[in-house]
Structure formats: C-alpha cells, structure tokens
Amino acid sequence: MAYVAVTGGKEAIEQSLKLLEIFRKSEEDLSVKCIRENMGLLIDKIMSEAGFYSEEYAALALKQCEGSVEEAVFLLRAYRSTLPRNYYSNAIDTADMRLIQRISAAFKDIPGGQILGPTYDYSHRLLDFSLAEESQVEESRGEESQVKESQAEETGEQKETSGTPGAEGLAEEVSGEDIRCQRVTDLLKAEHVLEDVPQDDTPPFDVTSNLITFPAPRSARLQTFARSDAGFLGGVAYSSMRGYGAVHPTVSELRCGYVEVCVPYVMDEGEEICIGEILVTEVEALVPSHTESEEEFDKMTLSGGYGLIFGRNENKAIAMSIADASLEKPGDTPSQDEEFVLTHGDCLEMSGFISHLKLPHYVTFQSKLDRVRTKEEV
Amino acid sequence: MKKREVSGILAQASRDEVGQIAGSIKERCQIRIVKQPQKTLVMVKARESIQKSLFYLGEVLATECMVTVNGMKGISVMAGDDFEKVTDAAIIDGFLNGQENEKAQVLQEIKSLSEKQRARREKLNKELKKSKVNFNVMGE
Structure with a gap:
C-alpha cells in the first residue's frame, strides 16, 4: 500500500493541544500521590501493559492524559525508550x-x-454512596487513628481485639x-x-x-x-x-x-x-x-x-x-x-493502528471512490 | 550481612532513614562521586514454574550511582528515581567495602532499620491472615 503525506494544520493542532489542557483542568486538582494511592489497580494495569514498573510515573501519566489507559501506556513506553537499560536482573524467585x-x-x-x-470476588457490588460523602476531614481522622494505632504497636501497647478474626474464626493469636x-x-x-x-x-x-x-x-x-x-x-x-x-x-x-x-x-x-x-x-x-x-x-x-x-x-x-x-x-x-x-x-500497537483511521485518508479513499464510480459507469 | 540483605533493607527504607546512616559517614570520610546518579532500566528476568524456562517480565525504573569512600568504591542501584537516596546508599556500600573496624556500628543501624520494617509489616500481615479461608464441601 502506498502512502501520501499531508501537510498543514499547524495552528489547529496547537490549539487542539491547548484544548487538552483546558479539558484536563478541573476545580479540584488531583495530586499524583492521590492517584497512586487511590487507583492502585488502574496503576497496576498500566504498568503491566506498558511493561514498565513505576507506580509514580504511571500515576503521572494517568494525570496527564485524563485517565486514558492507552495514552498512559503510550506515554510510559515513550519515556522508557529514552532510558538506558544498564541491568538485567537475576531470575526473580x-x-x-x-x-x-x-x-x-x-x-x-x-x-x-x-x-x-x-x-472484590465476595463483595456485593452495591454502589457505596457513603463514599460520595467521604470528606477530607474524615480522611485525616482516619490517618490520625492509623498513626495512633501504629504508635501503640511500636510502644508495645496491647490493643483490644478489633472485630472478629477471620472468616474461619481463628481463635488463636494471629502472628505477624x-x-x-x-x-x-x-x-x-x-x-x-x-x-x-x-x-x-x-x-x-x-x-x-x-x-x-x-x-x-x-x-x-x-x-x-x-x-x-x-x-x-x-x-x-x-x-x-x-x-x-x-x-x-x-x-x-x-x-x-x-x-x-x-x-x-x-x-x-x-x-x-x-x-x-x-x-x-x-x-x-x-x-x-x-x-x-x-x-x-x-x-x-x-x-x-x-x-x-x-x-x-x-x-x-x-x-x-x-x-x-x-x-x-x-x-x-x-x-x-x-x-x-x-x-x-x-495495547499500544492496537490502539495506534485503530487510531490512525482518524487521520487523513483522502487519497486512498478517492482511489476507492473512483473505482466504485467506474463500476457504476460500466 | 550479605550485600543482598543490606541493599534490600536500604531499598525499603525512606530517604531520611538512609540519609541518616550516610550522614555520619559523610562527616568522617572523604566522598567522591564517580558516576552521578542517573536513571536506568532494569529488565526483570523470571523463571516460570511449569517448564522452568526463563522469560522477561518487564522493566523496572531504577536509579544508579557510584562513589568512592576514602578511596573504596561503592555502588547502588535502587528502584525508583530518588537520586539522593541512591547516592547515600552508594556511600554506605563504599563504607562497608572498607573500614573493617568501623563497619559494625553501621551494620547495627541497618539491622535496626530491618527490625522497624518488619514491625511495620506485622500489622498488615495479621490482617491478611485473618482472611484465611477454609471452604467446606457440602455433604462431606
């Protein structure tokens, strides 16, 4: 198949990139840390499909591309190609x-x-509307109590048994x-x-x-x-x-x-x-x-x-x-x-190939059109 | 302590914790950066357990650095992009490669870091173990 290049559209492309920034921005900005800590499974999916393990950079990529998995994978693969590979690990165990x-x-x-x-296998899959009400204040309270708990553990304080232990009622002391x-x-x-x-x-x-x-x-x-x-x-x-x-x-x-x-x-x-x-x-x-x-x-x-x-x-x-x-x-x-x-x-190859269909195909389509018209004339 | 253990503990530690150990070394030793900290990829090799063959799982973002501590080379490679931490870890490695009589104290500090890390994991481990399951087969 022959390809014919197109030129032009510089201003429109620049404006399109500017529009991406406008669409990405919101009243409440998400920090990279927040994405990393709250969207763990999405981060994992992106790292896996990019073949590149970095939770921070996966979160950054997600922030940059409005949460698009394909774009985030693209960004990570592109970035990864700029780095030297100086080490091969021993086989992981x-x-x-x-x-x-x-x-x-x-x-x-x-x-x-x-x-x-x-x-999530045994969860009820019911929307939890209480999460919509979860406020920053509650989050910080949660953090405080976590800190207190870990401090108590470090000082050796014994805590009352919290909740029932395990599905199978493990009565004995659970080791850490x-x-x-x-x-x-x-x-x-x-x-x-x-x-x-x-x-x-x-x-x-x-x-x-x-x-x-x-x-x-x-x-x-x-x-x-x-x-x-x-x-x-x-x-x-x-x-x-x-x-x-x-x-x-x-x-x-x-x-x-x-x-x-x-x-x-x-x-x-x-x-x-x-x-x-x-x-x-x-x-x-x-x-x-x-x-x-x-x-x-x-x-x-x-x-x-x-x-x-x-x-x-x-x-x-x-x-x-x-x-x-x-x-x-x-x-x-x-x-x-x-x-x-x-x-x-x-992910990158398939989305790239499908995505290319949006790009100008004027000449190839004209060729197809000509053939159909010729057939009509015959 | 083998290199693997020391480096594993330092990799799990925070920048401040590693910096604290390296700080005392910096005060009394001459440090020279041989290779500035830089990002690198580490290709992870895995052995699958069915046919026991090797394959590449993917790459991990890492940072590497090389220093000398009183003329002794020290190297560190760590997952992530923390230049300060990897430099401090290389300094600790260089120090442990020489200075026979002063190593014990540094190793002790690293050991206590390891204890702290273990204690931090204990809480999560207990929670995980509470999800131990024993499904019953009906009729048995």
Missing part, C-alpha cells in the same frame, strides 16, 4: 513471594492455607510474620502427576529489542502476554473456555505478593544487590495433557499454563495462563493460533 493473596481452586486444603486477601508458602504444584510433582522437568536456562528472547518470528520461543510468548492488553487476553481466554478452543483449566494456585528484584553486584559477581520489591500476580493453571480417549488415557498426566504479570490483576494472570496452555495444544481455533494471539494484543 516467585516461590519465595511475600504473599498478600493465595488461592487454590484445585485443592481445599493446601499447606500454608488459602488467603483470600484483598479481592510474612506469609511465604511452597507452591501447590510442588506437591503434584512429588506425586508424579505433574511432570517435573529439568531447569531450562536458555537465554530469553526479548520482544522489546527483536522482531518476533513464528514459531516463537516460549520466552517471547510469555513476555508478550505479560505486556498484553488485559481485555484482549481475557477475550482469548474466554473464547477458549466457551468452546472456541481446548482449554478450560483448573487454577492450581493464584498468588499475589511482593518479590525482590536483584541484580549482580558489578564489583563481585558472587554477590547480588536487591533494588527493591515489586508487586506481581502469578497463576499456575492445570489441564489434562491428553484427551480422555481410550488410546490416550494411559498417557494422561497434567500439564499447565503459566501467568505472571506486574501488579495485582487476578483475571489477567489467569487469562495469561489459559492463553499459554492454549498454545501448547494443537488446533485451529483463534486461541491456538500463535501468530494471531501474539500479534494482536499489544
């Missing part, structure tokens, strides 16, 4: 995650237990130790129902620096999914479960929490330094490795799909694990078509 949530849909009882953590648990799949591997494969140290493919070709290495697939638009990935997974695919898995484990990111210490390769913690969500989903037909029944074990993403986003991590498992199974459905799934889910 998600088995040692400091958990805030841990769920298994496969087993009722798992070592370490299941922790619902912060989730960090929550770390072994993986559920470790148990299955020990039982040999899930294959325990040797560690694969093949250097990963980097989709941010190299053009992806097909069939793509597994590392390219997982990196692409981790950056994919949550809606697209959800659609792919949903289609697979509804019948346009072969995967309807059981979530062996969903865990969300903090992992340390470490880089080699340049003056002593034997040492590493921790640059800080990042919040991630991880999912292992299990599917039978073969069909239940008589010929294949003997070969049947469990196989799995894997999901790992920046931030707290349970559904995206589950969807990623389904999309991953789908590509392991041969078939003709959209979710099993590697090229289709890996080339249409990038």
Whole structure:
C-alpha cells in the first residue's frame, strides 16, 4: 500500500493541544500521590501493559492524559525508550513471594492455607454512596487513628481485639510474620502427576529489542502476554473456555505478593544487590495433557499454563495462563493460533493502528471512490 | 550481612532513614562521586514454574550511582528515581567495602532499620491472615 503525506494544520493542532489542557483542568486538582494511592489497580494495569514498573510515573501519566489507559501506556513506553537499560536482573524467585493473596481452586486444603486477601470476588457490588460523602476531614481522622494505632504497636501497647478474626474464626493469636508458602504444584510433582522437568536456562528472547518470528520461543510468548492488553487476553481466554478452543483449566494456585528484584553486584559477581520489591500476580493453571480417549488415557498426566504479570490483576494472570496452555495444544481455533494471539494484543500497537483511521485518508479513499464510480459507469 | 540483605533493607527504607546512616559517614570520610546518579532500566528476568524456562517480565525504573569512600568504591542501584537516596546508599556500600573496624556500628543501624520494617509489616500481615479461608464441601 502506498502512502501520501499531508501537510498543514499547524495552528489547529496547537490549539487542539491547548484544548487538552483546558479539558484536563478541573476545580479540584488531583495530586499524583492521590492517584497512586487511590487507583492502585488502574496503576497496576498500566504498568503491566506498558511493561514498565513505576507506580509514580504511571500515576503521572494517568494525570496527564485524563485517565486514558492507552495514552498512559503510550506515554510510559515513550519515556522508557529514552532510558538506558544498564541491568538485567537475576531470575526473580516467585516461590519465595511475600504473599498478600493465595488461592487454590484445585485443592481445599493446601499447606500454608488459602488467603483470600484483598479481592472484590465476595463483595456485593452495591454502589457505596457513603463514599460520595467521604470528606477530607474524615480522611485525616482516619490517618490520625492509623498513626495512633501504629504508635501503640511500636510502644508495645496491647490493643483490644478489633472485630472478629477471620472468616474461619481463628481463635488463636494471629502472628505477624510474612506469609511465604511452597507452591501447590510442588506437591503434584512429588506425586508424579505433574511432570517435573529439568531447569531450562536458555537465554530469553526479548520482544522489546527483536522482531518476533513464528514459531516463537516460549520466552517471547510469555513476555508478550505479560505486556498484553488485559481485555484482549481475557477475550482469548474466554473464547477458549466457551468452546472456541481446548482449554478450560483448573487454577492450581493464584498468588499475589511482593518479590525482590536483584541484580549482580558489578564489583563481585558472587554477590547480588536487591533494588527493591515489586508487586506481581502469578497463576499456575492445570489441564489434562491428553484427551480422555481410550488410546490416550494411559498417557494422561497434567500439564499447565503459566501467568505472571506486574501488579495485582487476578483475571489477567489467569487469562495469561489459559492463553499459554492454549498454545501448547494443537488446533485451529483463534486461541491456538500463535501468530494471531501474539500479534494482536499489544495495547499500544492496537490502539495506534485503530487510531490512525482518524487521520487523513483522502487519497486512498478517492482511489476507492473512483473505482466504485467506474463500476457504476460500466 | 550479605550485600543482598543490606541493599534490600536500604531499598525499603525512606530517604531520611538512609540519609541518616550516610550522614555520619559523610562527616568522617572523604566522598567522591564517580558516576552521578542517573536513571536506568532494569529488565526483570523470571523463571516460570511449569517448564522452568526463563522469560522477561518487564522493566523496572531504577536509579544508579557510584562513589568512592576514602578511596573504596561503592555502588547502588535502587528502584525508583530518588537520586539522593541512591547516592547515600552508594556511600554506605563504599563504607562497608572498607573500614573493617568501623563497619559494625553501621551494620547495627541497618539491622535496626530491618527490625522497624518488619514491625511495620506485622500489622498488615495479621490482617491478611485473618482472611484465611477454609471452604467446606457440602455433604462431606
């Protein structure tokens, strides 16, 4: 396809940018800190789709573009491209995650237990009108009481039990130790129902620096999914479960929490330094490795799909694990078509391509019009 | 204390807390900035647990700095964009790379920071553990 450039419109574009500022401004301005602290899940979604972890900059991007996810991702990707990449981390250890949530849909009882953590799954989805009345005064009162509580804790004051402990009425003293648990799949591997494969140290493919070709290495697939638009990935997974695919898995484990990111210490390769913690969500989903037909029944074990993403986003991590498992199974459905799934889910690419339709297409459209008119004449 | 532990504690600490430890070092040592603090990306490598292969999860915004403390090199890389904190952390690293007999006090200060951080997490951990669930299967 040939492209014909257009020129002009300088003043109108300048005014359009000025109008963006006018539309962005409001009587009550939101601070970046306020966005970061109140819109955590949105921040997580943007960081995940941008493939760039910085809560502050994600909040800043959101403020700049009136809350548009696509624009915020665009801003972060653009900014990220101006920075040098001087470090590659050592592989993060998600088995040692400091958990805030841990769920298994496969087993009722798992070592370490299941922790619902912060989730909307069991909320009533009723609009809470009291939040509309929540004033700054109440907020500051809340902060004061929090400070007092933590001060009391620091001085060792014992506080009366606040509220009933846990859904299961944990009568015993709850310890404040960090929550770390072994993986559920470790148990299955020990039982040999899930294959325990040797560690694969093949250097990963980097989709941010190299053009992806097909069939793509597994590392390219997982990196692409981790950056994919949550809606697209959800659609792919949903289609697979509804019948346009072969995967309807059981979530062996969903865990969300903090992992340390470490880089080699340049003056002593034997040492590493921790640059800080990042919040991630991880999912292992299990599917039978073969069909239940008589010929294949003997070969049947469990196989799995894997999901790992920046931030707290349970559904995206589950969807990623389904999309991953789908590509392991041969078939003709959209979710099993590697090229289709890996080339249409990038938030920036898809919104950019759709958005370009708003730009002048005068010449190409004239060409189409001419052909239609010629046909009419004939 | 290994570098990983020290750097992890400093990364979790506030700018003021790190500054306080570095402050006493700055008073008694000669500091030279070898590499000005600057932003960098850290590509996060992950190992998935199904086929145990490696992949890149994404990049973290970080800041790096290199100094010398009485001639000993010190380095820091920290998530975020706090130039002051990363410089102070590099100074602490440089100090710990030399000055054998004076390290104990600094390490003690870092250890007490770690205790504070643990205490801060305790409250949230208790709240999280209260959401421990045990679903009952009907009929069992």
